[in-house]
Amino acid sequence: METVIKTENLTKRFGDFIAANEISFEVYKGEIFGFLGANGAGKTTAMRMLCGLSIPSSGKATIAGYDIYRQTELIKKNIGYMSQKFSLYDDLTILENIQFFGGIYGLSNKQIKDKSESLIEQLGLHQEAKKLVVSLPLGWKQKLSFSVAVLHEPKIVFLDEPTGGVDPVTRRQFWDLIYEAANRGVTIFVTTHYMDEAEYCNRISIMVDGKIEALDTPSHLKKTFAATSMDEVFYQLARGAKRGD
C-alpha cells in the first residue's frame, strides 16, 4: 500500500503547553482516515501542521511524499482542505466560487469549465448555479464545499468536522460524496464528533491530551475495548482526559 501521510514523533508546543505530543502514524492511499478526539485534544493542531498552516516544534512528517518543513508549496498543490466553518464566498454565485477556487489552484479555463459542469450535474444544482451561495441551505453548502475542496484532484483532502450542524439525511449524502472520492483514489483525512461517522472510516485514531491513544479499524477497536459501539470506545478513552475546553 502506498503511504501518503507519514508522521514520526510530530510535536507542537505552545510555550509549556504541548498541543500535539509525539504523534506517529501512517495513512494509505485511498483510505478514509478518521481523526477523533475530544475538544482540546489536539486534533486541529495536528491537522494544521499537516496542512502547512502551522510549523511543528519537532518530529518528522511527509505529505504526499513531500517534506512538511521544506516543501510546503508542493504539499499545498496536492492537498484539499475543508474547514468546520462554511468556507465558500456567500456573495459569489456557485459557479463563481467553483471558478475562483479552480483558478487559484491553477486549473486551466477548459478544466474549470468541464469540472464545474460535471459538478453542478452531480449535485443537481442546475437551477441554482447562478444564484449567490448565501441562498443555499446549509447541507447543500457543505456538499458544495467538499466538491470544491476536491476540485483540483488533490491526493489528500483534509476535512475538519465537515458535517457539524447538518441533518442526518444530508450527512449520509455527504458521506456518499466522500466514498466516491475515496474510490477515485483520494485519501480522506477527516475529523468528526459523530461516532456513527467514525464507523464509516476505514481506520480511526483517537487522540487524548495531545497523544494518539488508539489507532485501528473500528471493528478491531471495538474488540480491543470490549465495546459494542464506537461511542463506548471513545468514552472509555476520553474519560481519562485531563484537558478540555
Added chain:
Amino acid sequence: MKQFIIFLRKEFAHVLRDRKTLLILFGMPITQILIFGFALTNEVKNSKIVVVDNAKDVASHKIISRIEASRYFEIEEAMLNANQIEESFQQGLIRMAVVFPANFNHDLVHQNKGQVQIIADASDPNTATTLTNYVSAIIQDYQAEMDKVNAIPYRIEPQVRMLYNPQLKGVHNFVPGVIALVLMLVCVMMTAVSIVREKETGTMEILLVSPFKPMMVMISKAIPYLILSLINVTSILLLSVFVLKVPVNGSILLLFAESTLFIITCLTLGIFISVKTNSQQVAMLISLMGMMLPTILFSGFMFPIENMPKALQIFSNIVPSKWFYIIVKSIMIKGVGFSEIWKETVILIGMTIFLLGLSLKNFKIRLA
C-alpha cells in the same frame, strides 16, 4: 499571474456587490465636500457689526453709509470704548467692530493718510476673514473713488485685528482635510474589514492552504480599494474646483502621485490592523477610533496643532494624515512643487515601509 487576476476578479465582485457600502463609499466624499464647503465657507450675510465713529466727519460718514448699503452687515452705531467692544464680542453680540479715529478726515486731507481699525471675532476664522475682507474692500473702493478727484492719493490703512485666533487656522483648507479623511476611512477601514471578514468566515484558512501566496492575498485585497480611492480623490477635486471654486494651484500629477502614496500608507495600515484583529467589529472600531479621530484631531485641518500642548504636538507627528495634509495643502493652495514637500513625502514612505514590514512579520508569526 492568471491566479492573481482570478483573485482580483473575486475581490471586485465582493466590493461591487455590496451596493450599500459602495454607495456610502462614493457618496461620502461628495456629501462631505458639499457639507464642509457650504457649511463652513459660504459667504456671510447679515452679520451684526458695530461701528464706533469717533470722527463723525464727511469721510467716515461716506464709508459708513457704504457699509450700510451692503447686504452683508447689520450695522449699529454706538460710542463704545475698547473694553465695551471686547465685552460685546465675548457675549457674542457682534461679529466685528469698525473704529474710526477722531481726526479721520483731517488726517486724510492733511496727511493723505488715515487709519481704520477693524476688529473681528476670529474664533470662527472663515467668517472673520470674510467680514474683514468685505470691509477692507469697501474702504478701498472709497479710496479709489476719492483718488480720481484728488491730486495726491489718499492712503487709508485698515488695521485688522483678529481676536481669539490670530493665525486664522482652518480657512479654506478643508478640501485637503476631507481628502485625508476619506482616504483614511476607505483604505484603512475597508481593507481591514475585508481581510478580517475572510478570517471570520473561515475562507482565509482555505486560501492559506491553497498554493496562492499569502502576500498576494493581501495585495489583491488592497487593489480594489486603491482604485476606489483614486476615484474618490478625483471626485473630491472636481467638486472642489468646479463647485466650491477652490483651485488646484500646483501640479495635478504630483497631487495624484502623493495621494497614491498616502493611499498605500493607509492600505498597509489596514492590512496591519487586519493581521492583528480577528473580528470585523474590532477592526472597524480600531480603524474609526484609532485612525479617523487622530486624522480629525491631529492632521491640523480642524484644530491648529500649534495651539496644542507640546506632548500632543509631538504625538501628531506619528499621524500619517498630518504629513499628507501638509503635502496636499502645499500643492493645492500654495502651489508648490516636489522640492518643497520632499521631506513629508520621505516621512510617508518611511511610515509605509515600517507598517508593511510590521504586518509581514506579524502575518508570518500568525502562520507559525
